[in-house]
Amino acid sequence: MHDIKWIRDNPEAFDAAMAARKQEITAERLMDIDVERRKLMTEHQEMLARRKTISGEIGMLRKKGENADELMAEMGSLKDNIKDAEDGQAALNEQLDLLLSSLPNILDPEVPVGADEEDNVEVNRWGTPGAFDFQPLEHFEIGEKLGMMDFEAAAKLSGSRFVILRGGLAKLERALAQFMLDLHTNEHGYEETITPMLVRDEAMFGTGQLPKFAEDSFKTTNDYWLIPTSEVTLTNQVAGEIIDQAKLPLRYTALTQCFRSEAGSAGRDTRGMIRQHQFSKVEMVSVVEAEKSDEELSRKTRCAETVLERLGLPYRTVILCTGDIGFSACKTYDIEVWLPGQGRYREISSCSNTRDFQARRMNARYRAAGDKKTQFVHTLNGSGLAVGRCLIAVMENYQQADGSIRVPDALKPYMGGLEVINPR
Template sequence: MIDIKALRDNPQVFDQGWERRGLAPMSAGLLAIDEKRRALQTEIQGLLARRNDASRQIGELKKKGENADAVMAEVATLKARLPELEEAERTLATELEDQLARLPNIPADETPDGADESGNVETRRFGTPREFDFTPREHFDLGEALGQMHFDRAAKLSGSRFVVLSGALARLERALGAFMIDLHTDSHGYREMATPILVRDEAMFGTGQLPKFADDFFRTTNGFSLIPTAEVTLTNQHMDEILDEDKLPLRYAALTPCFRSEAGAAGKDTRGMIRQHQFMKVEIVSLTTPEQAAAEHERLTGCAEEVLKRLELPYRVLELCTGDIGFSACRTFDLEVWLPGQGVYREISSCSHFGDFQARRMKTRYRPAGAKDTRFIHTLNGSGLAVGRTLVAVLENYQQADGSIRVPEVLRPYMNGLEVISKDV
């Protein structure tokens, strides 16, 4: 959420930030609404003060036995005028609040400029893509040939962009989620959380899904939304709270189902498990001070990378440019895993720093040690990782010529020692 006080003080900073995102400068229009609203507030305060003075004056005149009709008429006029002004002020306040709520965060100075994903900057790589002595297949061909990935059955149940997994592939998905959450909680210091997957609008607003992206997730008929990511619940659990500085950073992890409408993805990844309406994901979230946030961003990204390293999956890290970062983010690192079936790197995690953008929407602050005043926290999150996409990467990178799949060593304890996934017979 944009801070209107900061906008008043430095409108050029916000205009430059929005221009870096490819948007037109907007501070002048916002400040015009703000100025009208503040002028009305001043007028209302003046009329209230005058009404109070006039009421006292009426009492004094009546005590003296003098005529108070003129002053009483003035009070009646003030009483009639005040509701009109108050309604006008509320209308402007609502308009300003709505416009501010729909505006994206300002990119960090470190975020590279760029119009779209072509402006993203690769910062490092891990691992070398495997050389195959056969033509590698895509995950959906492998899964269907194994008899354990069923898009036709899912279509009968729910339509497109769903899948039914069975046998060893169903267990492999479960193993991946368990491995990831164990790694983050046992080795990386995140606190495991089990949170709701149905939330109220206040939570969707807090992390920036509402009001701008209402078409991107599923809603129930009684006012709840299905979470598109556990970021919503992990971050918003501290809505309207004041945290102690010595408790920061707070680090949380959760393995949850996630639901996305994919409203803007018509025709994209229509086959397979890359872009589904329902999928499992491990989310990692940090709440910290502004001073700790940059280091925490690097740490969080490293925790997500460690999953790929232990699975021995080749990947690269991109820093997203201003034209590709998300609505609420000020800086983002994407992890892209190598998919030999497609011959490309595909996103498997976004690790973002949001500054105090979400905290302002959630009204979440912390009290620095020894201070009377409070400050907004900084929030960060990342996928650690998207389980379905990781399953895709394992299938494609660990496939063998006969269509079987070697199970990564780190997952074998979760698979009851299974080393190779073979075709159902």
Template sequence: MYDLKLIRETPDVFDEGLKRRNMEPMSAQILDLDKQHRALQAELQEMQARRNEASKQIGIAKRNGEDASDLMAEVAGIKEGMSEKETAESDLGNQIKTILAGIPNRPKDDVPVGEDEDDNVLVRTVGDKPELGFEAKQHFELGEELGEMDFELAAKLSGSRFVVLKGSVARLYRALSQFMIDMHVDEHGYTEVVPPVLVRDHVMYGTGQLPKFAEDSFKTEEGFWLIPTAEVPLTNTVAGEILKEDELPKRMTALTPCFRSEAGSAGRDTRGMLRQHQFDKVEMVSVVHPDKSDDELERMTSCAEDVLKKLGLHYRVVVLCTGDMGFGARKTYDIEVWLPGQDAYREISSCSTCGDFQARRMNGRFRSTETKKPAFVHTLNGSGVAVGRCLIAVMENYQQADGSITVPEVLRPYMGGKESIRLND
């Protein structure tokens, strides 16, 4: 959400941000509505002042036994006129709020300008691509041949974009989940949280999923939304709060199921586990002092990278261009892991700084020890990482010629010491 005062003071900066997002200028439209809105507010204040004055005069007239009918008629007229103007003022205020709520965050100055993922910029590459020595299979081929990844059964139960995992592959999935959450808590200093996965409208609005992206999520008949990411409840834990400055930074992590309708992705990644309606993800959320958000983004990204380093996976980090960046982000790093079966890099984590964009929507603030006044916090979020995609990466990178999968050493304690997954284990 944008600060309307800043749009009034620097409309050119606002429009430049939209231009970098490949959008048309909007300051003139917004400021015209704002001018009308403020004019109505001024009229209402004048009318209220006259109404109060006339009411006092009515009281004086009645105490003096004088005729107050003209004054009473004037007050009645003012009241009727105010009712109409209050409706118009409220409608204009809501119109401005709706427009502002649908505008994406302004990119940071160092974010590359571009239209889509082809314009993203490589930051670094870590590790080497594995030399398998044989033709690599994709994860779903490996899983189905092991008899432990069943898409047909999932389709029978729920339809497309679901999977049933069994046996050792199911345990490997669980091992990855526990390994990642333990790492972020024990080594990276995040506080583990188990949040609700059903939330109300205002919670989805606070992090930017509503109103613009309602079709991307699932909603129950009772009015709950199934969370698309734990970012939603974790970030909203500070909604409406005024934190003490020494409470910052707040770093939280959660392992939750996530639910996405995948609207607009028909025909994309239809085979396998890359793009599903239900998946698990370890999420990291930071709530920080505005001066610390840039450093926190680098820290958060390194925490996500640690997962892949400990698993021995080759990956690269890219900074997203303005056209590929998410709605609420000011800057985003994507971590793309190498998948031998696809012979391609695929996103496994996305870490973003949102500045005060989400904080303004949810009214999350802290009290500055210097000014003694409330100020908006900055929020960040990142995958640490998506469990299903990490399972894919482990299966494809650790596959053997005979179709078995070697279990990475860091996961073996979570696997009861098992070193490999084989058919009929």
């Protein structure tokens, strides 16, 4: 959400920021609505003051037994005009709020200019893709040969973009999630949290999923939304709150099922688990003071990278360009893991700083000790990691010629002594 006062004070900077996002809106258009809105507010206040004055004058005239018909007529006109001004203000407020809430965040100056994911800039690379003495398979080929990944049975239940995992693969996905949670809570300072997976409109609005991206999410018949990520529930814990600065930073992590309609992904990744309607994800959310959010983004990205390093999975980190960055983010690092079956890097984590963009939508603030004035918090989110995609990466990088999968050392304590997943 944008601050109209900032737009009034910085119209050229706002226009440049929206142009970078390929938005046609201008500060002038927003300010025209704002000027009309504030004009009505002034007129409304003047009419309320006049009504108060007239009321007193009518009382004085009646005490004296004098005629107050003229003032009574003016009072009647004022009543209608006040109602019109209130209705006009409400309509303009709604129009302005809808426009402001539909506009993406202003980008950090470090975000590279680009059209799409091909223009993202690599900033880090770790590990060397392993050499295979056989043709490495993609994860769905491995899973189906193991007899532990069943897309046909899932389709009978739910349609396309669902999967059933069994046996060793089901255990491996559970182990990955437990490993991530333990790492983030024991070493990275996040508080493990269990949150609802059904939320109201205001929670989806708070983190920027509504109103613009309603079609990307699932909604129940009784008006709840299935969360597309626990960023929604973790971040909205501070909605409407004024936090004591001494309690910051707040760092939360959660394992949840996530639900996405994938409305804009027709024809992409139609085979396998890369793009599912339902998937598991360990999320990391931070709530910090304004001046510390840039540092927190670097920290959060390292937390996600550490998961892959402990698992021995090669990856690269890129900063997203202007044409690929998300709606709420001002700066985003994507971590892409190496998939030998595909012969390329694929996104497995996205870590973003939204600065005060979400906080304004949620009215989430903090107050320093001894300070009466409040400030908006800064919020950040990051995948730590997408569990299903991490399962894919382990399967492809640890596959063996006989179709089995070696269990990474970091996961062995979670696998009950199982070191190799063999065909059923």
